[in-house]
Every structure is written in C-alpha cells, then in structure tokens.
Amino acid sequence: MSGAQVTSSVAEIQNKxxxxxxxxxxxxxxxxxxxxxxxxxxxxxxxxxxxxxWIVGYVVVQGVQVINLEFLTTRPAGGVSGEGGMxxxxxxxxYLVVLTIVIATPLGVGAAIFLVEYAGEVQRESxxxxxxxxxxxxxxxxxAGVPSIIFGLFGFALFVVALELGFSLLxxxxxxxxxxxxxxxxxxxxxxxxxxxxxxxGSLALGATKWQTTVGVVLPAAMPGxxxxxxxxxxxxxxxxxxxWVTLGGxxxxxxxxxxxxxxxxxxxxxxxxxxxxxxxxxxxxAILIVTIVxxxxxxxxxxxxxxxxSMGRGR
Amino acid sequence: xxxxxxxxxxxxxxxxxGDFQALRDVTVDIPIHRITSIIGPSGCxxxxxxxxxxxxxxxxxxxxxxxxxxxxxxxxxxIDVVExxxxxxxxxxxxxxxxxxxxxxxxxxxxxxxxxDRARLSExxxxxxKQAALWDEVKDNLxxxxxxxxxxxxxxxxxxxxxxxxxxxxxxxxxxxxxDPIATLRIEELVQTLKESYTIVIVTHNMQQAARASDHTIFxxxxxxxxxxxxxxxxxxxxxxxxxxxxTEDYITGRFx
Numbered sequence: 001m002s003g004a005q006v007t008s009s010v011a012e013i014q015n016k017x018x019x020x021x022x023x024x025x026x027x028x029x030x031x032x033x034x035x036x037x038x039x040x041x042x043x044x045x046x047x048x049x050x051x052x053x054w055i056v057g058y059v060v061v062q063g064v065q066v067i068n069l070e071f072l073t074t075r076p077a078g079g080v081s082g083e084g085g086m087x088x089x090x091x092x093x094x095y096l097v098v099l100t101i102v103i104a105t106p107l108g109v110g111a112a113i114f115l116v117e118y119a120g121e122v123q124r125e126s127x128x129x130x131x132x133x134x135x136x137x138x139x140x141x142x143x144a145g146v147p148s149i150i151f152g153l154f155g156f157a158l159f160v161v162a163l164e165l166g167f168s169l170l171x172x173x174x175x176x177x178x179x180x181x182x183x184x185x186x187x188x189x190x191x192x193x194x195x196x197x198x199x200x201x202g203s204l205a206l207g208a209t210k211w212q213t214t215v216g217v218v219l220p221a222a223m224p225g226x227x228x229x230x231x232x233x234x235x236x237x238x239x240x241x242x243x244x245w246v247t248l249g250g251x252x253x254x255x256x257x258x259x260x261x262x263x264x265x266x267x268x269x270x271x272x273x274x275x276x277x278x279x280x281x282x283x284x285x286x287a288i289l290i291v292t293i294v295x296x297x298x299x300x301x302x303x304x305x306x307x308x309x310x311s312m313g314r315g316r
Numbered sequence: 317x318x319x320x321x322x323x324x325x326x327x328x329x330x331x332x333x334g335d336f337q338a339l340r341d342v343t344v345d346i347p348i349h350r351i352t353s354i355i356g357p358s359g360c361x362x363x364x365x366x367x368x369x370x371x372x373x374x375x376x377x378x379x380x381x382x383x384x385x386x387x388x389x390x391x392x393x394x395i396d397v398v399e400x401x402x403x404x405x406x407x408x409x410x411x412x413x414x415x416x417x418x419x420x421x422x423x424x425x426x427x428x429x430x431x432x433d434r435a436r437l438s439e440x441x442x443x444x445x446k447q448a449a450l451w452d453e454v455k456d457n458l459x460x461x462x463x464x465x466x467x468x469x470x471x472x473x474x475x476x477x478x479x480x481x482x483x484x485x486x487x488x489x490x491x492x493x494x495x496d497p498i499a500t501l502r503i504e505e506l507v508q509t510l511k512e513s514y515t516i517v518i519v520t521h522n523m524q525q526a527a528r529a530s531d532h533t534i535f536x537x538x539x540x541x542x543x544x545x546x547x548x549x550x551x552x553x554x555x556x557x558x559x560x561x562x563x564t565e566d567y568i569t570g571r572f573x
Contacts, residue, residue, distance in 0.1 A: 057439055074570075104430060120377070121377075124377055151527075196412070198408060198410060198412035199412060199414055199415075201372065201408065201412070202408065202412040202413075202414065202474070202477075203414070204372070204401065205370060205372060205405065205406040205478075206401065206402075206405070206424060206425040206477065206478070206481055207398050207399070207400075207401035207402035207425065207426075207428060207429060207481060208398075208424070208428035209398055209426070212428050216424065216427075216428065217414050217424075220415070220416070221414075221415050256417070
C-alpha cells in the first residue's frame with residue numbers, strides 16, 4: 001500500500017465519521033424539537049380541557065346544592081333575597097327558542113338558497129341586482145361579528161319602542177332572530193355549496209325545474225348541515241343574556257301570550273347574581289343552563305352524524 | 317344512410333363560451349332507434365356536443381349557439397327546456413344517484429312531472445328497473461339508499477331513472493368510464509337492448525366500445541384554435557374498416573388522441 005493511498009483512505013474514514021457525527025447530532029436535535037412541540041401542544045390541549053372541566057364542574061357542584069324538584073317546579077318569587085325556584089324561566093326559555101327559530105329558520109335558509117342557487121343568474125341579468133347582492137353578502141359577514149347587545153339595542157329601538165311591541169316574547173324573538181340570522185345563513189350556505197353539482201345536473205336532466213331541483217334534491221342533501229346551524233343557534237339563544245335584557249323585560253311571571261314579557265334562564269342567572277343575595281340560586285340556574293347546552297351539543301353531534309350517514313347510504 | 321329515419325338533425329351548429337368557439341359548423345343526422353357513438357381526442361368538444369342536445373350547456377354562463385338542432389324536425393332550442401329534457405334524457409359519466417331510496421330515485425322524474433298516483437309510480441319504477449336490468453338485484457331493497465349500491469348498479473339505477481320519464485332519446489356521456497370491465501360490459505349489453513325503444517347517443521373514449529357497441533359513429537377533432545369540429549360520420553363498420561379521412565384512420569389506429 002502506498003503512502004498516498006493510506007492518507008486518502010484515512011481522510012475517507014474521517015470524512016465518514018464527520019458526516020455520521022453531523023447526522024447523529026441533527027437527528028437528536030430534530031427529535032428534541034419534535035418532543036418540545038408535542039409537549040407544548042399537549043399542554044395547550046390539557047389547559048383548554050382543564051379550564052372547561054373546571055368551569056363546568058365548579059358551576060355544577062355549586063349549583064347542585066340548591067337543585068331539587070321544588071327548585072325546578074316553583075316560580076321565582078322576586079325580591080332582593082331571590083326567593084323561589086326557576087320553573088317559569090325554563091318554560092320562557094323554551095318559548096323564546098321556539099319563537100326565534102320559527103322566525104329565523106325560514107328567512108335564513110331562504111336567504112342561503114337565494115345566495116347559492118339563484119344569485120348567480122340574477123347577478124348576470126342586472127347590474128343593480130349584482131350590487132345589491134354584493135351588499136347583502138357583506139351585510140351577512142358584518143352582522144355575524146356584531147356584538148349581541150347591539151342587536152339588543154336595535155331590537156329595543158325598533159320592536160319595543162317604535163313598533164310598540166313593548167318588552168315581550170315577540171320583541172325578544174324578533175331581536176333574537178336578527179342575532180342568529182347570519183349564523184343560519186352562513187351554515188346553510190356552506191351546506192348548500194357542499195352538495196355536489198352532479199345532483200343538480202342529474203335532476204335538471206330529468207326535466208325537473210330549478211325550484212324542484214332545489215327542494216327535491218339539494219335541500220334534503222344539505223339538511224344535516226342546515227340542522228347543525230339551527231341547533232347551534234338554539235344554543236346561542238339559550239345562552240344570550242344582554243339582548244334579552246333589553247327586549248324581553250325580566251318579569252318572572254309565566255308569559256301566556258307572545259305580547260307578554262318574561263325571563264329566560266340566562267337572564268335569571270344574571271338577575272339573581274346582580275340584583276339579589278341568592279348567589280347559590282344563580283349557580284343552580286347556571287348549572288341547569290350548562291347541562292342543557294352540553295346535552296344540546298351531544299344531540300347535535302349524534303343527529304348530524306346519523307343524518308350524514310343516512311344520506312351517504314350507510315344507514316338502514 | 318341505411319333506410320332508417322332521422323331522429324336528430326344538426327345543421328351548421330356552432331357553439332361559443334363567451335369568445336371561445338367550442339364547436340364549429342357541425343352538420344349531422346342521428347338515426348332513430350340506433351346507437352350513435354361520438355369519438356375523438358380529449359378536448360374535441362364531443363361532450364359539449366352531446367350536452368347541446370338537452371341544452372345542459374345553458375347552465376354555464378355566457379354560452380351561445382348558432383345554427384340548428386332539430387328533434388323530430390322541431391328546433392330544440394325553441395322547445396321549453398323542461399319539456400325537452402323530458403324527451404331527451406341523460407346519463408352522466410360518473411353515476412350520480414340522489415341520496416334517496418332506490419324507489420325515490422327512479423320515481424323522481426315522474427314525480428317532478430306531476431305524477432302522484434302511488435300505484436302508477438310503482439309500476440313505472442318496476443318497469444324502468446327491469447329495462448335497466450337492475451330489478452332482480454334490488455326488488456327486495458327498494459327502500460335502500462341508491463348510494464349503497466355498487467358503482468355499476470348505481471349507473472344502471474341512473475339509466476332506470478332516465479328511462480322512467482319515458483324519453484325518446486338517451487344521451488350517454490362516457491357512461492362506463494368510471495366502472496370496472498365487467499360492469500362496463502353489462503352497461504354495453506343493456507344499451508344494446510335499449511336501442512329497440514330509444515335513440516341512443518353515446519360519447520366514448522374507448523374505441524373498442526364504439527366499434528362493438530354502436531351502429532353509427534361520429535368522429536370529432538380539435539382544430540388549431542381548439543374549436544371542435546366533425547371530421548366524418550357514417551356506419552360504424554365503415555368508419556372503422558374504411559375511413560374516408562386520414563385523420564380518422566390515424567385516430568382509430570391509435571396514432572394520436
């Protein structure tokens with residue numbers, strides 16, 4: 001073996017070990033950064049869940065002390081001591097939800113159908129319509145981000161005062177409908193956009209009209225998404241306080257017509273906590289409120305999954 | 317062209333998407349109760365041509381047509397589009413059953429045209445599914461979702477759905493291209509039985525399919541400016557054994573396309 005060969009092979013060996021050393025170092029570093037990233041995401045997830053469990057747990061544990069059949073079935077008695085139960089607020093919340101959804105769903109779904117199915121052709125026919133549709137789209141976007149108290153003030157000015165509906169279920173329902181309209185429009189729009197074009201083509205090719213196609217094929221296919229949007233809105237109505245504070249009044253009597261004032265559960269929590277000494281009863285009502293919302297969310301998950309499965313042909 | 321009568325006449329037909337000319341000067345006769353296949357390389361406008369017969373291109377904004385298309389000597393651009401599509405049915409490239417039961421899929425067309433009588437609907441559904449050679453496979457599961465069927469079954473369901481409105485003409489846009497070879501063969505056999513009662517126009521990428529399954533063949537090509545035009549048409553056996561144009565020969569022997 002000549003001297004030159006020896007030096008070259010030594011150099012080669014040194015080279016290899018340098019490369020190998022670098023590789024080992026960088027793998028270790030990459031693994032470390034991966035571990036740190038995993039640790040961080042795990043911590044973030046843990047904190048989020050922990051905060052949720054803590055809040056829900058605290059409210060439920062505190063609230064459960066006052067919850068019994070009597071609390072659920074007697075009506076609030078008023079006064080600074082916050083006597084009585086919460087029965088009328090449960091019923092009022094139910095009325096309010098039904099009224100709001102009945103007002104907002106046809107309008108919201110109708111608007112979404114127009115925007116997805118018909119706006120395109122109308123836009124092409126007239127400049128003015130194109131302009132109006134653009135404004136409507138921007139309007140929906142903006143309204144989705146407006147704080148609920150603004151809807152409340154609007155509802156107060158328009159429905160309560162100007163239209164002389166007073167503090168009433170109707171005023172609150174109309175204001176609540178304004179609040180959830182953008183949510184329903186947007187979720188319905190997304191659901192309609194997700195319906196494959198081939199369904200529409202298949203229907204039109206059979207000689208169905210555009211409206212028959214929309215009602216017969218597109219809407220049923222979009223229904224799981226639309227229902228999800230509506231149920232989310234139900235949650236929103238149950239949880240909102242400020243908007244109903246200025247439109248529903250606060251009477252703890254049971255409303256017997258839509259022109260009567262009332263008090264929803266969320267409003268009851270707010271009023272008990274801010275105007276009476278009965279903080280324990282506020283917690284009790286809050287616990288019922290939270291459980292209602294959690295149950296509602298479970299129902300959404302279950303039904304939308306069921307509906308989606310059925311429309312994909314996996315059901316039955 | 318044989319002794320058969322003409323169902324669809326196309327005269328100097330041009331079609332534009334905005335400024336782009338998609339079809340140029342097509343003149344052709346499509347005979348009644350025959351299978352006419354349209355072949356040609358990708359982008360030659362054969363699907364666009366097919367979709368002109370039921371005016372599905374009208375769904376795309378900015379389309380414009382010149383010349384004439386006649387269905388039984390009536391300009392089909394003068395017929396109400398709903399009425400036209402009742403007479404000219406369509407089967408798409410990908411099976412597109414609705415997310416409904418098998419029964420409701422087939423009954424969809426007749427219901428859209430106002431038929432409500434349950435007994436009559438059942439009759440139509442059974443008859444259409446039998447014509448589409450699907451009845452025996454689904455007769456016990458008519459309330460199962462159409463989407464739960466296999467791809468080939470779904471396509472036959474779509475054919476049954478098209479047959480249920482009792483059209484004169486059935487347009488098929490590469491109806492077997494998304495299916496496996498066995499399902500493809502079944503569709504081809506089915507199409508052969510359907511030509512006794514219907515006029516069938518079928519777009520296909522598959523040369524063997526055109527050769528073995530059609531009576532007449534139209535060959536399209538794409539011009540320099542990407543407009544589609546018809547090179548030649550005639551009896552399938554003549555197009556495939558003795559083409560008049562060099563271009564047709566090159567295409568069917570696989571030299572381009």
